[in-house]
Amino acid sequence: MAATPLFRRIDVAPAYQKVADAIEREIINGRIKPGEPIGTEQQLVAQFGVNRSTVREGIRVLEEGGLIRRDSSRRLQACLPRYNKLATRLSRALILHEVTFRELFETSMTLEVASVEGAVERATEENIAELAGNLARSADVVGNPADLAELDAEFHVLMAKASQNRVLQLAREPAAQLFFPTTEMIVGGVPEGGARLVEAHRHILDAIRRRDKEAGVLWTRRHLQDWRRGFEKIASLDRSVEHTYMEHAYAARQ
Amino acid sequence: MAATPLFRRIDVAPAYQKVADAIEREIINGRIKPGEPIGTEQQLVAQFGVNRSTVREGIRVLEEGGLIRRDSSRRLQACLPRYNKLATRLSRALILHEVTFRELFETSMTLEVASVEGAVERATEENIAELAGNLARSADVVGNPADLAELDAEFHVLMAKASQNRVLQLAREPAAQLFFPTTEMIVGGVPEGGARLVEAHRHILDAIRRRDKEAGVLWTRRHLQDWRRGFEKIASLDRSVEHTYMEHAYAARQ
DNA sequence: AAATCTAGCTTTGTCGGACAAACCGATAAG
DNA sequence: CTTATCGGTTTGTCCGACAAAGCTAGATTT
Numbered sequence: 001m002a003a004t005p006l007f008r009r010i011d012v013a014p015a016y017q018k019v020a021d022a023i024e025r026e027i028i029n030g031r032i033k034p035g036e037p038i039g040t041e042q043q044l045v046a047q048f049g050v051n052r053s054t055v056r057e058g059i060r061v062l063e064e065g066g067l068i069r070r071d072s073s074r075r076l077q078a079c080l081p082r083y084n085k086l087a088t089r090l091s092r093a094l095i096l097h098e099v100t101f102r103e104l105f106e107t108s109m110t111l112e113v114a115s116v117e118g119a120v121e122r123a124t125e126e127n128i129a130e131l132a133g134n135l136a137r138s139a140d141v142v143g144n145p146a147d148l149a150e151l152d153a154e155f156h157v158l159m160a161k162a163s164q165n166r167v168l169q170l171a172r173e174p175a176a177q178l179f180f181p182t183t184e185m186i187v188g189g190v191p192e193g194g195a196r197l198v199e200a201h202r203h204i205l206d207a208i209r210r211r212d213k214e215a216g217v218l219w220t221r222r223h224l225q226d227w228r229r230g231f232e233k234i235a236s237l238d239r240s241v242e243h244t245y246m247e248h249a250y251a252a253r254q
Numbered sequence: 255m256a257a258t259p260l261f262r263r264i265d266v267a268p269a270y271q272k273v274a275d276a277i278e279r280e281i282i283n284g285r286i287k288p289g290e291p292i293g294t295e296q297q298l299v300a301q302f303g304v305n306r307s308t309v310r311e312g313i314r315v316l317e318e319g320g321l322i323r324r325d326s327s328r329r330l331q332a333c334l335p336r337y338n339k340l341a342t343r344l345s346r347a348l349i350l351h352e353v354t355f356r357e358l359f360e361t362s363m364t365l366e367v368a369s370v371e372g373a374v375e376r377a378t379e380e381n382i383a384e385l386a387g388n389l390a391r392s393a394d395v396v397g398n399p400a401d402l403a404e405l406d407a408e409f410h411v412l413m414a415k416a417s418q419n420r421v422l423q424l425a426r427e428p429a430a431q432l433f434f435p436t437t438e439m440i441v442g443g444v445p446e447g448g449a450r451l452v453e454a455h456r457h458i459l460d461a462i463r464r465r466d467k468e469a470g471v472l473w474t475r476r477h478l479q480d481w482r483r484g485f486e487k488i489a490s491l492d493r494s495v496e497h498t499y500m501e502h503a504y505a506a507r508q
Numbered sequence: 509a510a511a512t513c514t515a516g517c518t519t520t521g522t523c524g525g526a527c528a529a530a531c532c533g534a535t536a537a538g
Numbered sequence: 539c540t541t542a543t544c545g546g547t548t549t550g551t552c553c554g555a556c557a558a559a560g561c562t563a564g565a566t567t568t
Contacts, residue, residue: 014549014550014551015550015551016314016550016551027350028346028349028350030496034350040518040519040520041519041520042518042519050551050552051551051552051553052552052553053307053310053550053551053552053553054550054551054552056307056311056520056521057310057311057314057550060270060311060314060315060318061314061315061317061318063315064314064315064318064319065318065343066343066347067346070520073519073559073560073561074519074520074521074559074560075519075520075560080347080350080351081343081346081347081350083347086340086343086344086347089319089320089335089340089343090340090344090424092282092321092335093320093334093335093337093340093424094420094421094424095282096281096282096288096334096335097334097420099420099421103418103419103420103421103422104421106368106372106419106421106422107368107419107421107422107425110364110365110368110422111364111425114360114361114364118360164357165357165360165361166348166351166353166357167348167353167357167358167360167361167428167429168357168360168361168364170344170347170348170428171361171365171425171426171428171429172425174421174424174425175421175425242284268520268521268522269521269522270521270522294547294548294549295548295549296547296548304522304523305522305523305524306523306524307521307522307523307524308521308522308523310549310550311521324549327530327531327532327548328530328531328548328549328550329548329549509568510567510568511566511567511568512565512566512567512568513564513565513566513567514563514564514565514566515562515563515564515565516561516562516563516564517560517561517562517563518559518560518561518562519558519559519560519561520557520558520559520560521556521557521558521559522555522556522557522558523554523555523556523557524553524554524555525552525553525554525555526551526552526553526554527550527551527552527553528549528550528551528552529548529549529550529551530547530548530549530550531546531547531548531549532545532546532547532548533544533545533546533547534543534544534545534546535542535543535544535545536541536542536543536544537540537541537542537543538539538540538541538542
């Protein structure tokens with residue numbers, strides 16, 4: 001396109017950013033492995049030749065990005081970014097973008113179905129045992145919406161885990177974090193809601209055990225459709241997630 | 255469970271974290287709207303009663319989290335977290351977790367199919383025009399793998415946009431960022447690869463225009479299966495994304 | 509000798525102050 | 539009306555300092 005420029009683009013990134021980038025590079029390309037120490041702030045000061053305040057700003061960037069963390073004794077070490085932490089930030093972004101429950105529901109339907117398909121195909125004995133444990137605990141608290149909602153969320157996490165697909169696990173997490181908290185509202189508001197939920201989980205787990213993909217998908221769809229029907233009794237699918245939560249929080253305080 | 259404790263859990267979060275949390279709260283619950291200024295560092299120092307270094311560390315956290323940014327004149331303002339930036343972090347996380355292309359492919363198949371279904375249902379005239387523009391440009395560079403790969407990625411972004419589902423847009427982004435760069439490798443390595451890609455896009459767009467969901471899904475699947483076949487000619491689906499990219503980068507340098 | 513304690517060194521989190529460069533706004537000059 | 543200039547702000551960086559918490563190794567006790 002253009003002629004070769006005479007000068008290279010001048011690098012104007014602030015020093016703290018360069019510090020963060022330099023450490024990030026070492027982690028990304030594997031020269032520092034997760035769990036390995038990064039060194040003390042003093043050492044970084046010496047290596048980069050910048051002030052400790054500057055180093056600390058760079059550290060904050062990486063810490064928030066999930067690439068490094070401080071161990072029990074506050075020493076820096078590289079780490080594998082936790083999906084959960086990243087997902088939390090994504091959920092926050094979704095709220096700020098004022099997405100609606102309709103969007104959330106549609107996407108969750110897609111991802112939970114994919115999740116159960118994967119689980120039916122590839123769940124290990126251990127995965128199945130975990131799901132069974134969750135189901136047993138759910139049956140015990142069927143009358144307690146708060147506890148049941150928590151176990152419901154866990155059931156779906158375990159299902160995604162059973163799919164053995166980490167990309168899918170990650171992709172579903174942000175939506176799930178916004179989606180499943182409503183379970184408590186719904187189970188609490190619909191008689192027999194808790195029983196239907198546990199029933200659906202039971203059929204899903206059974207389908208996974210029998211490697212029956214069709215049944216797994218069917219019951220997952222029913223399970224989510226149940227959620228949807230319950231939701232529409234108490235709120236509109238086309239309102240933003242943010243507003244709905246706000247109102248619910250307000251109502252709960254009364 | 256336990257008796258009501260006599261003392262409330264004392265807060266030991268470091269000051270910079272509290273600064274970040276305090277500002278985040280104001281943004282999340284809407285008291286500071288996206289685009290509005292946060293104030294200068296000096297003002298934050300005065301308001302929070304902490305040192306400027308501390309304030310700056312808190313700012314770094316929020317900046318990395320995408321909740322605030324500095325405008326042209328480096329003043330702080332709240333902002334809507336950009337999907338893209340967050341997705342980059344997630345992609346990085348996926349690489350560090352050494353996910354395989356099989357996981358990536360499976361999830362992308364799910365999400366792209368959901369994407370085209372949404373697009374068939376809800377694409378606006380404007381969405382269709384954007385897709386058509388992309389298609390026309392693609393046809394022009396059918397012999398240039400690098401440019402074509404870029405336009406392919408854009409086509410799929412536009413398709414997700416046309417689905418009018420922002421949760422879906424967000425959910426597909428991390429996988430897409432890792433998935434589509436390989437298009438260049440594949441199109442370059444398979445004769446007629448470029449032509450098949452443009453052909454698939456043409457059929458997909460046509461299906462969206464005709465609101466023919468079945469055709470849209472069919473051609474999207476074919477399109478991705480094409481990718482998969484091409485990929486398997488040059489690498490294994492079960493190797494980690496990281497290693498495959500490394501080798502490709504190495505080969506390109508020779 | 510093994511376990512425990514203690515004193516000193518290290519490291520982190522925070523603070524205060526400082527300064528150059530970039531930026532902003534307003535005024536002066538063409 | 540545009541351009542140049544100048545002072546006040548603001549950011550990015552640096553220096554030095556200190557309390558609290560953690561770690562280490564030698565001293566003490568059992």
